[in-house]
Amino acid sequence: MIHLLDCKVLSNDEVAPGHRRLVLDGKAIAEDTCAGQFCMLESSPGLQPFLRRPMSIERFGGDSFSVLYKIVGEGTRLLGRIQPGDTVNVQGPLGNGFSIPKEFKRYILVGGGIGIAPLPGLAQALIRETGTPPEVILAARSRDILLCQEDFTRMNCPVFLVTDDGSAGMHGFASNALEARKPDKNTLVYTCGPMIMMGAVHRICMENGSRCQASLEANMACGDGVCMGCVVETTLQEEFRRMVRVCHEGPVFDSRDIRWNTGTPAHD
Amino acid sequence: MIHLLDCKVLSNDEVAPGHRRLVLDGKAIAEDTCAGQFCMLESSPGLQPFLRRPMSIERFGGDSFSVLYKIVGEGTRLLGRIQPGDTVNVQGPLGNGFSIPKEFKRYILVGGGIGIAPLPGLAQALIRETGTPPEVILAARSRDILLCQEDFTRMNCPVFLVTDDGSAGMHGFASNALEARKPDKNTLVYTCGPMIMMGAVHRICMENGSRCQASLEANMACGDGVCMGCVVETTLQEEFRRMVRVCHEGPVFDSRDIRWNTGTPAHD
Amino acid sequence: MTEPSLHINLGGLAMKNPVTVASGTFGYGSEYGHYFDVSLLGAVTVKSLSLKPRPGNRPPRISETPAGMLNAIGLQNVGIDVYLKEKLPYLREKNCTIIANIYGYSPEEYAELAQRLEKEGGADALEANLSCPNVHDAKNTCGPALVAQSPQRVKEYTETIRAATSLPLYIKLSPNVADIREPALAAQEGGADAVALINTLLGMNIDVETRKPCLSNIVGGLSGPAIRPVAVKMVWDAARVLNIPVLGMGGIYTADDAIQFLLAGATAVAVGCASFRRPDAALQVIRGMRDYCIRHGIEDIQKLTGALRLQ
Amino acid sequence: MTEPSLHINLGGLAMKNPVTVASGTFGYGSEYGHYFDVSLLGAVTVKSLSLKPRPGNRPPRISETPAGMLNAIGLQNVGIDVYLKEKLPYLREKNCTIIANIYGYSPEEYAELAQRLEKEGGADALEANLSCPNVHDAKNTCGPALVAQSPQRVKEYTETIRAATSLPLYIKLSPNVADIREPALAAQEGGADAVALINTLLGMNIDVETRKPCLSNIVGGLSGPAIRPVAVKMVWDAARVLNIPVLGMGGIYTADDAIQFLLAGATAVAVGCASFRRPDAALQVIRGMRDYCIRHGIEDIQKLTGALRLQ
Numbered sequence A, B: 001m002i003h004l005l006d007c008k009v010l011s012n013d014e015v016a017p018g019h020r021r022l023v024l025d026g027k028a029i030a031e032d033t034c035a036g037q038f039c040m041l042e043s044s045p046g047l048q049p050f051l052r053r054p055m056s057i058e059r060f061g062g063d064s065f066s067v068l069y070k071i072v073g074e075g076t077r078l079l080g081r082i083q084p085g086d087t088v089n090v091q092g093p094l095g096n097g098f099s100i101p102k103e104f105k106r107y108i109l110v111g112g113g114i115g116i117a118p119l120p121g122l123a124q125a126l127i128r129e130t131g132t133p134p135e136v137i138l139a140a141r142s143r144d145i146l147l148c149q150e151d152f153t154r155m156n157c158p159v160f161l162v163t164d165d166g167s168a169g170m171h172g173f174a175s176n177a178l179e180a181r182k183p184d185k186n187t188l189v190y191t192c193g194p195m196i197m198m199g200a201v202h203r204i205c206m207e208n209g210s211r212c213q214a215s216l217e218a219n220m221a222c223g224d225g226v227c228m229g230c231v232v233e234t235t236l237q238e239e240f241r242r243m244v245r246v247c248h249e250g251p252v253f254d255s256r257d258i259r260w261n262t263g264t265p266a267h268d
Numbered sequence C, D: 001m002t003e004p005s006l007h008i009n010l011g012g013l014a015m016k017n018p019v020t021v022a023s024g025t026f027g028y029g030s031e032y033g034h035y036f037d038v039s040l041l042g043a044v045t046v047k048s049l050s051l052k053p054r055p056g057n058r059p060p061r062i063s064e065t066p067a068g069m070l071n072a073i074g075l076q077n078v079g080i081d082v083y084l085k086e087k088l089p090y091l092r093e094k095n096c097t098i099i100a101n102i103y104g105y106s107p108e109e110y111a112e113l114a115q116r117l118e119k120e121g122g123a124d125a126l127e128a129n130l131s132c133p134n135v136h137d138a139k140n141t142c143g144p145a146l147v148a149q150s151p152q153r154v155k156e157y158t159e160t161i162r163a164a165t166s167l168p169l170y171i172k173l174s175p176n177v178a179d180i181r182e183p184a185l186a187a188q189e190g191g192a193d194a195v196a197l198i199n200t201l202l203g204m205n206i207d208v209e210t211r212k213p214c215l216s217n218i219v220g221g222l223s224g225p226a227i228r229p230v231a232v233k234m235v236w237d238a239a240r241v242l243n244i245p246v247l248g249m250g251g252i253y254t255a256d257d258a259i260q261f262l263l264a265g266a267t268a269v270a271v272g273c274a275s276f277r278r279p280d281a282a283l284q285v286i287r288g289m290r291d292y293c294i295r296h297g298i299e300d301i302q303k304l305t306g307a308l309r310l311q
């Protein structure tokens, strides 16, 4: 069930330089969501920016849920100025979250940058469904923006850090770290992060016979399957499924269905 | 000297229902202004609203100045949400304020609604220049939005209240109250308020041989004489002075120079 | 005061209020069913239908702009067959008034779409989209590429579609013309029952960091509050020379926006991409129009059409 | 890295950077002198000058719209005599590069303005405004009323003005056309040294409480960030078919906006009503363009013109 709610802001604190967590009071959304779904937020009540902003639902439970966001442009800058007690209009939960097939032996989560947001919720669900904490690869440009590390360690997930600049963990990219973990055909990889990272993760998975679910990003207008604006190209044959909506058929896809080497994805 | 300053907000408190006073730190503007001048404020750093908002400079002195405003639309609503410590970009002081010729025996100030804003500063200047507190007529729709009353009583000005609904003072309009004060040819009336009120005040003055300075309003884009957007029609013969800019030649005009019965003034 | 009458008649289509949604911004109706009862709308206008399903343009397809957005969807749609089989039943069951927007590659394709929709009960009125800026390849077009930019072609297309159907027929025009009255009059001469104004304005946005266009199709159509003044002006221009009604759209977000269109001469209005921002925008517009009528003592909303005061 | 070169040449006019201001949004230059040294601009473009002073339209003349504004000033200006006597000296003393925008009622009036400005040293280049939407009475016009809407008339006007002056001559065109390439090519054929794109889009705003138009002239010209995508698209269209340079404008507020125009094919840009919001907007645009060049390793800003990446 999708809701359109005015949510009271419980907190909006900085969690790392340029990154914040917005905690919202919104029972209906908190109850109906599952890991990997997202919501569309109004970043200001005015006309600028005109469109809502898509954000993964990070934590949820009880009466509230949160989004973890990085300040990149006008919309997120305005989100950053919201005060506890203010109201934010939210539409959600939207899209299809991660699915948890039980036939795999290993589950590896690969999060890059702010793409980490939906993964703690996924780890929790995996523990619930499979009984075992998944392995987690956390990638970031540098150590101070490695997010959510404690969430995973608290759940007893083995955590492997990797940074572009080597300031924490392995020096390199998420895909290098994944390769080092030697995924095999009994491994299901979940990934969320920059398109270029997810493309590399996908290739490592294919090379090793692993499966991969990727949570994609796309520019969105409606977030709700209406405008046809957020499509990505698939590898599927049927003409009808050549373009699928990230907001509606996704944001989580089997990575084999996505045409990774296409021209200009919105944000790569 | 006109300045373009980022001013720190010292306070932004409600002074009457739907009315606030924004006090800004801005020495350069506070020092260079005189009663009746105005400033152009950014009501938000974003693109919406696109234009600045013209506001009379109410109090000024030392390092700070204030504007007294009524919340009527999006811009003033956004102004209302500004917090102490925030920064507001201000351009000013702009325009020509009230002038104080000494040859009159009586000075009467007629303020309607939020048009009261520049009048306390004018009263102060009149006391300084003429030695006598001017008479003040304060008009409003009803008692709870009669603004600045204490400012005038503190300066020992005789204050006459008039409300549309009779909830305080005389029941009626500002022009009725002015008529009752019997202005004569030795009287200079200063007025600021809705166009329709100022037009009536002008007519009472003309009937009684008084002079009148009126502070006009007009939609403004630049506030600084550039766009030619804020003109009013004058009674002046020279083709060249048929349209004068409220922001540049005004906002204060000798009421005889203004064509009061013209079609559609912006806000009547 | 008594409840104002919001009923209008748009070129033969009775609508319980003057508010529909703009094609392409409301899917096939059911998508917004979880936000409100879509049968409360004066009519539901569906995404442009073509004879065959269309995959649309390559992504990225949308890009935000000041107070608006560009889109280059390229008419991705399920095609008329799937529409009739899978989308129509929802709208009929809900008892919605349906305006079917159609798109074809030739007058004959439009005519075929019109004929089938009428025969199979797929619509209560038709809106022919002669003005989609996104189905041509920006790199290769040359000269005015839209049918709606040529009054002569507007007339021919309208005549052909007109001959194929007795449903109320609206012709949707493009703002990318020097004088909107010419194609509007051509539609009227061709037998249209109303004109729909405006489709999106051609526009372009560039990502200066990558130096690439923000849309894979390079150019797209601009919609949203940014274009409202342009749309109101075109409605005002067209309404004064036409004998048929105008369905006004372009940037409507609030009831006040919608009333501007009525005052300028529109008989009905469509809420477009505002629904993306506020899924219930169209419903709020209807409510606000009703409140406006009550506040202004207007008993019949039709009195607002063209009621701009010039004195 | 070394300081990037910002110099450009706009149809024979050497400019120290590609940024001027749009006519009508910067007065005669001196007005903004208290905010910054206006000689830092690539050029100062002055308000349209006519042979006689003009009082302009009745108020209200401006109305705010989403991310933009409408104006119907009606070319209120001091006239060429007062300009030469009272306004020019400031600009010359400051050593500004001057683009004089001119407006006349006939080709001959334009030619006379051009001739006098050249003879009396009133300008370093001329921009002929063939596209002002505000000098006609909205109630009575009928058919495309602007010279810039008729390629044939654009050519005639350009030829006449061309014959009268050897100053660099720019022709300022209107976006209210179906295909901007037609008037742009007509200007080129007529002998223009550059085209200036775009003037305002025709638009209208209505106060629904009073039911009156917000402008006394009823319609006005839309400017500001709202129209930027439309302007960039037109520059892109025109630049690809022209051999003469394009001066791009419409909604520029930041350096990024300006760079969009360069990438789309403009050689120089003009900052318009953004100056109303930020009196030093044009200066900030220049600074931001310089920073962009440094950040992107661009040694000569001319390399950005038309450098849109389509792959």
Ligand SMILES: Cc1cc2nc3c(=O)[nH]c(=O)nc-3n(C[C@H](O)[C@H](O)[C@H](O)COP(=O)(O)OP(=O)(O)OC[C@H]3O[C@@H](n4cnc5c(N)ncnc54)[C@H](O)[C@@H]3O)c2cc1C
Pocket (backbone or CB within 6 Å): A038, A049, A051, A052, A053, A054, A055, A056, A057, A067, A068, A069, A070, A071, A072, A073, A074, A075, A076, A077, A114, A117, A118, A216, A217, A218, A219, A220, A251, A267, C063, C064
């Ligand atoms: C399903 C989904 C989930 C997301 N979850 C998160 C999250 O949990 N935390 C987080 O920080 N970010 C998340 N993003 C990205 C986030 O939506 C963008 O960072 C944000 O919209 C940027 O807005 P802005 O105004 O600050 O930036 P601007 O660059 O000014 O935005 C301009 C336009 O581009 C769009 N845009 C810009 N960047 C992106 C992007 N990366 N993806 C999609 N659209 C973009 C904006 O929505 C807007 O329309 C998610 C995106 C999607 C599609």
Ligand SMILES: Cc1cc2nc3c(=O)[nH]c(=O)nc-3n(C[C@H](O)[C@H](O)[C@H](O)COP(=O)(O)OP(=O)(O)OC[C@H]3O[C@@H](n4cnc5c(N)ncnc54)[C@H](O)[C@@H]3O)c2cc1C
Pocket (backbone or CB within 6 Å): B038, B049, B051, B052, B053, B054, B055, B056, B057, B067, B068, B069, B070, B071, B072, B073, B074, B075, B076, B077, B114, B117, B118, B216, B217, B218, B219, B220, B251, B267, D063, D064
């Ligand atoms: C010289 C001058 C001094 C002023 N001093 C004060 C003051 O001290 N206190 C105060 O409360 N108000 C003052 N006003 C009026 C104030 O500028 C408007 O109330 C304000 O701009 C409304 O903005 P908004 O966005 O809230 O309203 P909206 O109605 O949303 O504004 C829409 C547009 O109309 C313009 N506008 C709306 N109302 C007015 C108006 N009355 N006058 C001019 N433009 C208007 C806005 O600037 C904006 O461009 C003054 C106006 C002028 C010209």
Ligand SMILES: Cc1cc2nc3c(=O)[nH]c(=O)nc-3n(C[C@H](O)[C@H](O)[C@H](O)COP(=O)(O)O)c2cc1C
Pocket (backbone or CB within 6 Å): A227, A229, C022, C023, C024, C025, C047, C048, C071, C073, C075, C101, C129, C132, C172, C198, C199, C200, C222, C223, C224, C225, C227, C249, C250, C251, C252, C270, C271, C272, C273, C274
């Ligand atoms: C994402 C999107 C898709 C659209 N698709 C269509 C379409 O399929 N057919 C059509 O006639 N118009 C289409 N339009 C144009 C709208 O119907 C409408 O004319 C335009 O958006 C202006 O209205 P607005 O500013 O209120 O959105 C589309 C607009 C948008 C934003």
Ligand SMILES: Cc1cc2nc3c(=O)[nH]c(=O)nc-3n(C[C@H](O)[C@H](O)[C@H](O)COP(=O)(O)O)c2cc1C
Pocket (backbone or CB within 6 Å): B227, B228, B229, D022, D023, D024, D025, D047, D048, D071, D073, D075, D101, D129, D132, D172, D198, D199, D200, D222, D223, D224, D225, D227, D249, D250, D251, D252, D270, D271, D272, D273, D274
């Ligand atoms: C208040 C105002 C006055 C204008 N006056 C003129 C003018 O006199 N001559 C002219 O050629 N263009 C005039 N223009 C148009 C601008 O020069 C420019 O083409 C247009 O505003 C688009 O740019 P912008 O969106 O950056 O403002 C005027 C625009 C505005 C807003």
Ligand code: FES
Pocket (backbone or CB within 6 Å): A219, A220, A221, A222, A223, A224, A225, A226, A227, A228, A229, A230, A231, A245, A246, A247, A248
């Ligand atoms: S964002 Fe509109 S369909 Fe996905």
Ligand code: FES
Pocket (backbone or CB within 6 Å): B219, B220, B221, B222, B223, B224, B225, B226, B227, B228, B229, B230, B231, B245, B246, B247, B248
């Ligand atoms: S507001 Fe621009 S001239 Fe007065």
